[in-house]
Amino acid sequence: MNAIVDDAARLLDAAARAAKTAAGTLARTPRPAKDAALIGAAAALRHATPTILAANAEDLAAAPGLSGAFRDRLALTPARIGAMAAGLAEVAALPDPVGRVLAEWTRPNGLRIRRVAQPLGVIGMIFESRPNVTADAAALCLKSGNAVILRGGSESTRSAAAIHACLAEGLRAAGLPEAAVQVAPTADRAFVGAMLRAAGLIDLIVPRGGKGLVTRVLEEARVPVLAHAEGLCHTYVHEAADPAMARRILANAKMRRTGICGATETLLIDAAVAPALLPLLVSDLAALGCGFRADARARAICPGLPAANDADFATEWLDSVLSVAVVDGVEGALAHIRRYGSEHTEAIITGDAAAAGAFLDGLDSAVGMWNASTQFCDGGEFGFGAEIGIATGRLHARGPVGLEQLCTWRYQVIGTGQVRP
Amino acid sequence: MNAIVDDAARLLDAAARAAKTAAGTLARTPRPAKDAALIGAAAALRHATPTILAANAEDLAAAPGLSGAFRDRLALTPARIGAMAAGLAEVAALPDPVGRVLAEWTRPNGLRIRRVAQPLGVIGMIFESRPNVTADAAALCLKSGNAVILRGGSESTRSAAAIHACLAEGLRAAGLPEAAVQVAPTADRAFVGAMLRAAGLIDLIVPRGGKGLVTRVLEEARVPVLAHAEGLCHTYVHEAADPAMARRILANAKMRRTGICGATETLLIDAAVAPALLPLLVSDLAALGCGFRADARARAICPGLPAANDADFATEWLDSVLSVAVVDGVEGALAHIRRYGSEHTEAIITGDAAAAGAFLDGLDSAVGMWNASTQFCDGGEFGFGAEIGIATGRLHARGPVGLEQLCTWRYQVIGTGQVRP
Numbered sequence: 132m133n134a135i136v137d138d139a140a141r142l143l144d145a146a147a148r149a150a151k152t153a154a155g156t157l158a159r160t161p162r163p164a165k166d167a168a169l170i171g172a173a174a175a176l177r178h179a180t181p182t183i184l185a186a187n188a189e190d191l192a193a194a195p196g197l198s199g200a201f202r203d204r205l206a207l208t209p210a211r212i213g214a215m216a217a218g219l220a221e222v223a224a225l226p227d228p229v230g231r232v233l234a235e236w237t238r239p240n241g242l243r244i245r246r247v248a249q250p251l252g253v254i255g256m257i258f259e260s261r262p263n264v265t266a267d268a269a270a271l272c273l274k275s276g277n278a279v280i281l282r283g284g285s286e287s288t289r290s291a292a293a294i295h296a297c298l299a300e301g302l303r304a305a306g307l308p309e310a311a312v313q314v315a316p317t318a319d320r321a322f323v324g325a326m327l328r329a330a331g332l333i334d335l336i337v338p339r340g341g342k343g344l345v346t347r348v349l350e351e352a353r354v355p356v357l358a359h360a361e362g363l364c365h366t367y368v369h370e371a372a373d374p375a376m377a378r379r380i381l382a383n384a385k386m387r388r389t390g391i392c393g394a395t396e397t398l399l400i401d402a403a404v405a406p407a408l409l410p411l412l413v414s415d416l417a418a419l420g421c422g423f424r425a426d427a428r429a430r431a432i433c434p435g436l437p438a439a440n441d442a443d444f445a446t447e448w449l450d451s452v453l454s455v456a457v458v459d460g461v462e463g464a465l466a467h468i469r470r471y472g473s474e475h476t477e478a479i480i481t482g483d484a485a486a487a488g489a490f491l492d493g494l495d496s497a498v499g500m501w502n503a504s505t506q507f508c509d510g511g512e513f514g515f516g517a518e519i520g521i522a523t524g525r526l527h528a529r530g531p532v533g534l535e536q537l538c539t540w541r542y543q544v545i546g547t548g549q550v551r552p
Numbered sequence: 553m554n555a556i557v558d559d560a561a562r563l564l565d566a567a568a569r570a571a572k573t574a575a576g577t578l579a580r581t582p583r584p585a586k587d588a589a590l591i592g593a594a595a596a597l598r599h600a601t602p603t604i605l606a607a608n609a610e611d612l613a614a615a616p617g618l619s620g621a622f623r624d625r626l627a628l629t630p631a632r633i634g635a636m637a638a639g640l641a642e643v644a645a646l647p648d649p650v651g652r653v654l655a656e657w658t659r660p661n662g663l664r665i666r667r668v669a670q671p672l673g674v675i676g677m678i679f680e681s682r683p684n685v686t687a688d689a690a691a692l693c694l695k696s697g698n699a700v701i702l703r704g705g706s707e708s709t710r711s712a713a714a715i716h717a718c719l720a721e722g723l724r725a726a727g728l729p730e731a732a733v734q735v736a737p738t739a740d741r742a743f744v745g746a747m748l749r750a751a752g753l754i755d756l757i758v759p760r761g762g763k764g765l766v767t768r769v770l771e772e773a774r775v776p777v778l779a780h781a782e783g784l785c786h787t788y789v790h791e792a793a794d795p796a797m798a799r800r801i802l803a804n805a806k807m808r809r810t811g812i813c814g815a816t817e818t819l820l821i822d823a824a825v826a827p828a829l830l831p832l833l834v835s836d837l838a839a840l841g842c843g844f845r846a847d848a849r850a851r852a853i854c855p856g857l858p859a860a861n862d863a864d865f866a867t868e869w870l871d872s873v874l875s876v877a878v879v880d881g882v883e884g885a886l887a888h889i890r891r892y893g894s895e896h897t898e899a900i901i902t903g904d905a906a907a908a909g910a911f912l913d914g915l916d917s918a919v920g921m922w923n924a925s926t927q928f929c930d931g932g933e934f935g936f937g938a939e940i941g942i943a944t945g946r947l948h949a950r951g952p953v954g955l956e957q958l959c960t961w962r963y964q965v966i967g968t969g970q971v972r973p
Contacts, residue, residue: 155916158916159913159914236935238933238934238935242924242928242933244934244935251946251947252946330770334946334947335946335947349751355776355945355947373969376969379969379971380969380971382971383971383972384971387971387972487966491964492580493580494962495576495579495962496962497962497963498962498963498964498965499962499963499964499965500964500965500966500967501964501965501966501967502966502967502968502969502970503663503965503966503967503969503970503971504970504971504972506971506972507663507965507967507970507972509972512659512663512972513659513665513963514657514659514665524776525672525673525755525756525960526672526755526756526776526947526948526960527947527948529960529961529962529963530962530963539946539947539950540950541915541916541917541918541919541920541950541951542918542919542920542934542950542951543912543919543920543921543922544919544920544921544922544924544928545908545921545922545923545924546921546922546923546924546928547923548794548797548800548801548923548924549923549924549925549928550800550801550803550804550805550808550924550925550927551804551808551925551927551928551930551933
């Protein structure tokens, strides 16, 4: 066991040192070369489609016991490979986040001070079964001038290797170091442990996957992490909500896609409007195939709903299930969210600007919304072009993590001979 | 031993939970109440000067074996207490960093998105002997809407308690929760360990002190840390430097104050100008009482200089000692800095804009300077009003950490009924 751990640490050390050197080059690479690498990789992906599909078929054949949902996430098709290639080209078209002057001012002594955006360095990406994350994450890291070490699920090793070969081809063609994008050289889980302990070698870890994976990463990592462990999002229907808008938004927030982190898991509805509105909301969602867990006050209005227990309100369903609680005003909604929420995304539906302001100001969540679907919590929908994940921590970045959030800054101070008194 | 650790963990847990509740209040406290608390605390400090001096005398009497420098850092005088009170009033006069709209845009679907500055939450401050840090750090945390738990050196317990009583008086008078500013309830070192492990209870640790303290914190912390372990700063005199400017800046960068992290520790001088300029720089500094450790090329020009070994170039002297190396051009300077530097602050002295640009772009340090003294790396000198420290990590903040860097952000998304397609 120790031999495996030592071996993983050695492999990680070599990979991270090569990545750091490559990151030094990438940080000083102007936009055209980075874009050329992305566009070259996209062409290589399209060209290598048969090879990638064959590798993916081997991955699928090697794991016959997988569940249907898991197989679906793992399986690639020509359309999915085409979407990956299109994603690379889209990232190439985004503005370069490196070198942006974030702030600039002049001091009374004449010193000019500039805060300039700069890549973070080496990013470690830990994810589960979807092989497309290999291409998507590599593109965002490369465009933001960061080197990346990608560690996907062990079931997708062959698919990831085939995709990685295309990324390497793009880098080579653009004259950039191949070590800028690496996949884990071993499928051993000890390599993940080595990544999490690599303070000083890896600058940031981004985990993508289920709560189990993210929780392990957050607990074990000695390297900074940007992640969310849970997206237990609430939609609060205030007494001054437009009923038609509330019905339209809730149906979307819960049922558009139930498996994403921005999906609403709990409906909070004001006692003042619940008797009239809750039955309509319930029948809308039931018609879409949604089930319910309701508190006693909600069941007093809709007696057919199953009873919720305390644990239900703390559950991120990621499924066609909605927890329902009747609350008293904005303060009641905020108290419920503070008790059960995950500081991800919450929405209020109301026509009352003062109530909306009180709700948004009272939240501690990364994202607060007024009269919109919680499913808008997404880097693309925010206009970031793409996202590497959503962060609910408080340091460095909160909410969708796009190219700008994959940067740090440095100061440049320009003088004319000033000395400090 | 375990009983002590358990006890410290219990005390920290209680302190942090009280701090978190207070932070919730502070985050929503408008500027006038925060400023009133600071001004009230300043008045209380002035009023309590005799009490604080008596407590400080007890601290000094209880530690007779301390070195002179240590005693000087621990000792308070009426002037030092006055300076602390003035510092509180200065922070009160600074703009409120909370609630600033950092960015705002509208999406094609009409969603308006705002990124709004928000306090981090609960900050843990770990520092050594200077009792004034109690007041300075509390002021910055309070103004930025954060609660703080202060753990100073065990030798200054009585002084810190007397200062803390004044801060509490200011909070009470302004109607703010006293738990917003707490000092460690025990001088036991296990409390520091408990702070470092308090992920989820403390949002950020800021250590202030020697390399030993900061290194321990960086290695042990499970909570995000903003800090620098070392300030091994370089001043590089380029061949196109104005000689008079180089002499003036170097004397200031090295000798203005030798004990601060922004003091220059190593002079790098271009081979092209070293024969003419190095003797002048050496004689200037020698006249100010500075000693030297020089490489072979420098000693070939100034044979009287003591020889430097490899470890000398990796040493942050914090004293009247300067390491000296002759280098070949910007690339030679950058290579030396990459090998020995601490990514804190480096300066180039040159009249050549292209060389300055190559130097500044080639650095990985938090701060790069052109024709200015490295001693300008300071929150006050940057115009931040005050700083809680300097950070050389890459996440969240780099360089001086002022009020703005003690904030995170959240998003507010304002719709008119939008649902996601």
